[in-house]
Structures are given as C-alpha cells and as structure tokens.
Amino acid sequence: MNKDEYMEEAVKEARNGMEKNDGGPFGAVIVKDGKIIASSHNEVISSYDPTAHAEVLAIRRASKKLGRFDLSDCEIYSTCEPCPMCFAAIHWAKIKTLYFGCTKIDAASIGFDDKFIYDVIRGEAKEQKVFTYPIQRDKCLTLFEEWKNKEEKTEY
Amino acid sequence: MNKDEYMEEAVKEARNGMEKNDGGPFGAVIVKDGKIIASSHNEVISSYDPTAHAEVLAIRRASKKLGRFDLSDCEIYSTCEPCPMCFAAIHWAKIKTLYFGCTKIDAASIGFDDKFIYDVIRGEAKEQKVFTYPIQRDKCLTLFEEWKNKEEKTEY
Numbered sequence: 667m668n669k670d671e672y673m674e675e676a677v678k679e680a681r682n683g684m685e686k687n688d689g690g691p692f693g694a695v696i697v698k699d700g701k702i703i704a705s706s707h708n709e710v711i712s713s714y715d716p717t718a719h720a721e722v723l724a725i726r727r728a729s730k731k732l733g734r735f736d737l738s739d740c741e742i743y744s745t746c747e748p749c750p751m752c753f754a755a756i757h758w759a760k761i762k763t764l765y766f767g768c769t770k771i772d773a774a775s776i777g778f779d780d781k782f783i784y785d786v787i788r789g790e791a792k793e794q795k796v797f798t799y800p801i802q803r804d805k806c807l808t809l810f811e812e813w814k815n816k817e818e819k820t821e822y
Numbered sequence: 823m824n825k826d827e828y829m830e831e832a833v834k835e836a837r838n839g840m841e842k843n844d845g846g847p848f849g850a851v852i853v854k855d856g857k858i859i860a861s862s863h864n865e866v867i868s869s870y871d872p873t874a875h876a877e878v879l880a881i882r883r884a885s886k887k888l889g890r891f892d893l894s895d896c897e898i899y900s901t902c903e904p905c906p907m908c909f910a911a912i913h914w915a916k917i918k919t920l921y922f923g924c925t926k927i928d929a930a931s932i933g934f935d936d937k938f939i940y941d942v943i944r945g946e947a948k949e950q951k952v953f954t955y956p957i958q959r960d961k962c963l964t965l966f967e968e969w970k971n972k973e974e975k976t977e978y
Contacts, residue, residue, distance in 0.1 A: 754905055754907035767965075799921050821933060
C-alpha cells in the first residue's frame with residue numbers, strides 16, 4: 667500500500683464512524699513497516715468522551731498492540747490536520763511523520779474549532795474560555811522533588 | 823472541601839501513582855457541585871499509553887460517570903500546568919476553570935518537555951520533531967461536505 671491508500675483507509679474509517687453517528691468526519695490510521703496496525707474514527711458522541719478523537723484513539727490502540735508508549739517507528743495518517751490535543755499526543759507518542767488531509771481552517775468551516783484552541787495557545791485568541799489559577803505550587807514542587815530523587819523510575 | 827483540599831487530593835493521587843511506578847508525578851481531580859467526581863494519576867508507564875496523562879484520564883472518567891462529553895459544570899485541579907494535549911482536552915470538555923500547581927517550566931526542569939510542544943505550536947521551537955505533509959485534501963473535503971449535509975447529527 668502507498669501513502670494515498672493509507673489516507674483512503676483513514677477516510678473510509680471516518681465515513682464509517684460518521685454514518686454510525688459515533689462522531690465527526692475524522693479518521694486516522696497508524697502505519698508501521700508498511701502495515702496498518704491501528705485505525706480509528708472519532709467516537710466523541712458514542713463514547714461520551716471528549717478526548718476520543720481519531721488520532722488519540724489510534725495512538726492508544728497502536729500502543730496497546732505494541733505494548734509500548736514509544737511509537738517512533740510509526741507514521742500517522744489523519745483526515746484532518748490534528749487539533750492541539752492530537753498534535754501534542756503525536757509528539758508524546760514520538761511519532762515522527764504525520765500526513766493529513768483537510769486543514770484546521772477546513773475543520774473550523776464545518777464547526778470544529780481546533781483553530782480557536784490553537785489561537786489560545788498562541789496568545790492570539792480574543793476571548794478566553796478556560797480560566798486558570800495557580801495554587802499550591804509549593805506542595806506540587808515537593809512532589810516533583812520526590813520524582814527527581816526517586817531511584818527506580820522509568821523516564822519517558 | 824475547599825480549593826486547597828482538592829489540590830491536596832490531586833497531590834495524593836499523583837504520589838500514589840508515582841510510588842506504584844504507573845507514571846510521572848502528575849495527578850488531577852474533577853470537581854462538580856463541590857464533590858470530587860473523578861481522580862486520576864499519570865499512567866503512561868503502566869498502561870503503555872502516551873495519552874494517559876492525569877487530566878485526560880480524569881476527563882475520560884468524569885465523562886463516563888456523567889454520561890456526557892460536556893463537562894462545563896465541572897472544575898479541574900491538576901498538580902501541573904497542563905501540556906498542550908491536556909489543555910486542549912480541557913477545552914474540548916468545555917471545563918471553564920482550571921487550577922494547577924507546578925508550572926510547565928517546573929515540569930521541564932524534571933524532564934517533561936511540555937514546554938517544547940508549546941514552543942512548536944507557537945512557532946518558537948528551534949527544531950522540529952514531527953514532520954507533517956498534507957495529502958489527499960480533496961478526498962477529505964468530500965467527507966467534510968458529507969458531514970455538512972448530514973441531516974441527523976449531534977453537533978459538539
């Protein structure tokens with residue numbers, strides 16, 4: 667299979683999820699050594715889980731399958747430019763290559779405001795939807811110190 | 823319970839997870855009507871899931887408990903300023919209030935590079951870890967068009 671065919675699989679998966687009313691028109695596949703090892707579609711509606719975006723689900727499935735949180739030998743194909751949640755998830759998974767179909771502007775135009783969250787992170791949003799307050803930093807720093815001094819730990 | 827006590831619960835949860843080697847020193851709780859309805863700690867190591875950050879898990883659990891993806895009547899407490907994945911997840915969950923302990927600079931100083939991903943999104947990173955390529959936008963736009971024209975759908 668080639669790149670176009672992997673993306674076609676992601677589209678097929680997205681259409682399937684949309685038809686089942688699982689969520690929006692988003693699909694993703696993860697490819698390792700030329701084979702699709704995980705595919706997923708948005709399941710926000712059916713699972714009541716706001717984090718159940720296609721890319722996050724594909725990463726979870728691929729990690730589970732491989733039994734490791736490091737997917738640096740995998741590529742991801744997504745029908746849409748990932749939102750910041752999924753984009754960061756791809757970083758945490760150490761995936762190095764991402765192919766996407768529609769842009770975040772295309773997503774905004776059908777009602778998915780990934781772009782708004784990007785604007786917030788970039789300090790370009792005109793309004794604020796989440797109000798953040800720092801509290802108890804001292805107690806949390808103690809925790810961080812304990813991690814730093816912990817002898818048996820897996821770094822990731 | 824008051825704000826400080828909710829954060830102390832998040833710290834307790836984080837310490838518990840760290841001691842069990844489930845993941846890093848991160849905990850979160852979600853509060854609704856003055857009651858903790860979900861608590862979680864980082865489980866990246868134990869679950870092999872790079873998306874299993876405390877805030878994402880807390881959101882998943884709270885959504886499941888309430889049977890809805892809209893958590894706009896909830897507040898979240900996290901031992902650390904959320905990474906972009908969790909920060910975006912909080913937006914998708916429509917949570918309006920976030921309390922955090924340590925900052926992303928504190929996290930970077932013990933080896934968790936949330937800050938790097940923020941820098942990438944802001945266009946301030948000196949290197950690139952994920953290479954992105956747009957492909958097959960036409961086929962994906964067709965899909966978006968189908969969503970737009972779909973009669974029975976849940977908007978979110």
